[in-house]
Amino acid sequence: MNTAPVSKVYPIPHPLPLDSGQVLEGAQVAYETYGTLAADKSNAVLVCHALTGDQYLASPHPITGKPGWWERMVGPGKPIDTNRHFVICANVIGSCMGSSGPASLAPDGEPYAMRFPVITIRDMVRGLVALLDGLGIEKLHAVVGGSMGGMQALSLAANWPERAARVLVIASTARHSAQNIAFHEVGRQAIMADPAWAGGDYYAGEAKPDNGLAVARMAAHITYLSEAGLTEKFGRRLQDREAKGFGFDAEFQVESYLRYQGSGFTRRFDANSYLYITRAMDYFDIAEEHGGKLADAFAGTQARFCIVSFDTDWLYPTAESRHVVHALNAAGAKVSFVELSAPHGHDSFLLEHDQLDRVVKGFVE
Amino acid sequence: MTSPAASLRPDLAAIAAHVAPGSRVLDIGCGDGALMAELESVSGCDARGMELDGALVERCVSRGLSVVQGDANLDLANYPDKAFDYAILSQTLQTATRPDLILDELLRVGRRAFVSFPNFAHWRTRTALLLGGRMPVTRALPVSWYETENIHHVTVEDFRDLARMKGARIERAWFFANEKQIGAPAANWRAEFAVFELSR
Numbered sequence: 001m002n003t004a005p006v007s008k009v010y011p012i013p014h015p016l017p018l019d020s021g022q023v024l025e026g027a028q029v030a031y032e033t034y035g036t037l038a039a040d041k042s043n044a045v046l047v048c049h050a051l052t053g054d055q056y057l058a059s060p061h062p063i064t065g066k067p068g069w070w071e072r073m074v075g076p077g078k079p080i081d082t083n084r085h086f087v088i089c090a091n092v093i094g095s096c097m098g099s100s101g102p103a104s105l106a107p108d109g110e111p112y113a114m115r116f117p118v119i120t121i122r123d124m125v126r127g128l129v130a131l132l133d134g135l136g137i138e139k140l141h142a143v144v145g146g147s148m149g150g151m152q153a154l155s156l157a158a159n160w161p162e163r164a165a166r167v168l169v170i171a172s173t174a175r176h177s178a179q180n181i182a183f184h185e186v187g188r189q190a191i192m193a194d195p196a197w198a199g200g201d202y203y204a205g206e207a208k209p210d211n212g213l214a215v216a217r218m219a220a221h222i223t224y225l226s227e228a229g230l231t232e233k234f235g236r237r238l239q240d241r242e243a244k245g246f247g248f249d250a251e252f253q254v255e256s257y258l259r260y261q262g263s264g265f266t267r268r269f270d271a272n273s274y275l276y277i278t279r280a281m282d283y284f285d286i287a288e289e290h291g292g293k294l295a296d297a298f299a300g301t302q303a304r305f306c307i308v309s310f311d312t313d314w315l316y317p318t319a320e321s322r323h324v325v326h327a328l329n330a331a332g333a334k335v336s337f338v339e340l341s342a343p344h345g346h347d348s349f350l351l352e353h354d355q356l357d358r359v360v361k362g363f364v365e
Numbered sequence: 366m367t368s369p370a371a372s373l374r375p376d377l378a379a380i381a382a383h384v385a386p387g388s389r390v391l392d393i394g395c396g397d398g399a400l401m402a403e404l405e406s407v408s409g410c411d412a413r414g415m416e417l418d419g420a421l422v423e424r425c426v427s428r429g430l431s432v433v434q435g436d437a438n439l440d441l442a443n444y445p446d447k448a449f450d451y452a453i454l455s456q457t458l459q460t461a462t463r464p465d466l467i468l469d470e471l472l473r474v475g476r477r478a479f480v481s482f483p484n485f486a487h488w489r490t491r492t493a494l495l496l497g498g499r500m501p502v503t504r505a506l507p508v509s510w511y512e513t514e515n516i517h518h519v520t521v522e523d524f525r526d527l528a529r530m531k532g533a534r535i536e537r538a539w540f541f542a543n544e545k546q547i548g549a550p551a552a553n554w555r556a557e558f559a560v561f562e563l564s565r
């Protein structure tokens with residue numbers, strides 16, 4: 001596991017209080033920036049990443065060498081235009097690309113592993129707010145996020161309402177559903193069932209729970225795609241063979257694809273981070289944080305909101321976005337909402353989509 | 366009062382001219398946001414919109430307007446009472462599942478409401494039905510009966526009755542034919558379109 005910080009790193013100068021009641025001492029946040037911060041610091045856009053994302057938003061990933069995960073959206077002349085905006089993307093607390101997480105060293109010099117405190121989405125946002133403080137940015141021009149990134153954007157808007165003028169939430173939700181939690185639990189159990197997981201203490205040894213992590217990724221990956229998308233891409237086609245083999249190799253193309261996704265993922269992600277971040281997502285319920293009524297979470301907000309869903313996203317379906325929109329309407333917030341049509345399910349927010357580009361550009365501008 | 370852009374549809378121009386500057390406005394069935402843009406840029410209003418058609422919503426959001434993709438039959442319920450100074454329903458009443466209930470909602474979320482609709486009792490419509498014996502296809506109602514979105518045709522007199530029944534006061538009314546404003550006399554014969562300002 002490469003936990004060496006390649007990015008800029010901000011050491012949070014104070015203990016970070018967590019929702020669990022614990023405190024994280026000496027935490028740090030690794031981040032990337034694109035564009036130039038205006039003298040009055042008014043042009044900052046914070047982009048929050050998804051579960052397995054990282055700060056390499058619009059620059060190559062140091063391990064995989066692949067382009068940044070949202071390069072089609074962020075850059076000079078792109079919908080989030082780095083010629084105009086200073087774009088920040090930070091690795092969340094709990095993750096493994098340079099920010100404090102279970103693979104980081106605890107004060108005793110050993111990796112935290114499962115001694116790392118259980119965190120929430122709001123704790124991740126506490127880390128991001130600490131970074132904004134460090135950068136001297138009092139108010140963001142916009143906070144933007146898809147999927148778990150959208151949860152962070154909503155959490156920022158609900159808990160630090162004065163910190164962002166615009167809040168753009170794509171393919172996300174204000175709460176994790178039973179089905180969402182169920183899929184995550186499958187992933188966590190796959191990791192924990194791998195003997196190499198060893199109760200989380202695998203950092204010193206040779207073996208890592210790559211098999212368990214790969215299965216977790218495979219299961220999760222299915223939830224990011226639509227059935228129609230899978231059918232179109234793979235159908236029942238066989239992989240590198242003419243006929244069924246009556247065995248258990250990856251005979252179907254879809255199997256081969258999932259195995260590839262799973263094994264590729266283990267090269268860049270820490271299994272314990274996967275446990276912690278999925279748990280944080282499962283705990284996510286903004287209404288619960290605010291007395292049970294979602295509208296109360298946004299009472300008095302002056303921010304403008306834009307909520308976007310995709311019609312084929314069954315992980316965070318349009319109904320969840322509507323739920324957020326209704327709460328924002330009830331709170332009197334200035335909100336836009338559009339359900340975009342796309343064939344690819346939840347992952348549509350990362351893929352080519354002209355309408356999404358126009359909405360993002362129009363809203364963030 | 367500011368003069369609205371000449372490009373606005375006449376019923377929208379009448380509404381734009383009579384919304385007090387700086388008001389909070391909800392435009393239901395806002396289409397491409399032409400009225401909202403006018404109200405925001407010229408009258409300094411805080412305008413919000415609701416539109417069923419996702420492609421139109423995308424155009425609104427792309428031009429920086431706050432528009433929610435939603436169905437007036439269902440989604441108005443989430444707005445608090447008197448959240449807006451004006452609730453506007455332009456050329457949408459006749460497409461609603463229950464226009465009477467929508468009118469209630471308009472007067473609940475807005476202190477005042479503007480409602481515009483095509484008048485089914487215009488002489489062209491009457492003539493087309495009387496002499497042609499078929500559902501009218503006219504300048505004001507250009508779509509055939511089988512594909513029109515207008516499922517609840519209404520006349521000026523029907524609307525006045527509905528307002529009375531709902532205890533809504535008609536503050537003002539404007540009538541249009543040939544893209545031009547006409548006088549109130551015999552409006553139920555002469556008007557292709559009507560705009561009413563209501564309060565309760």
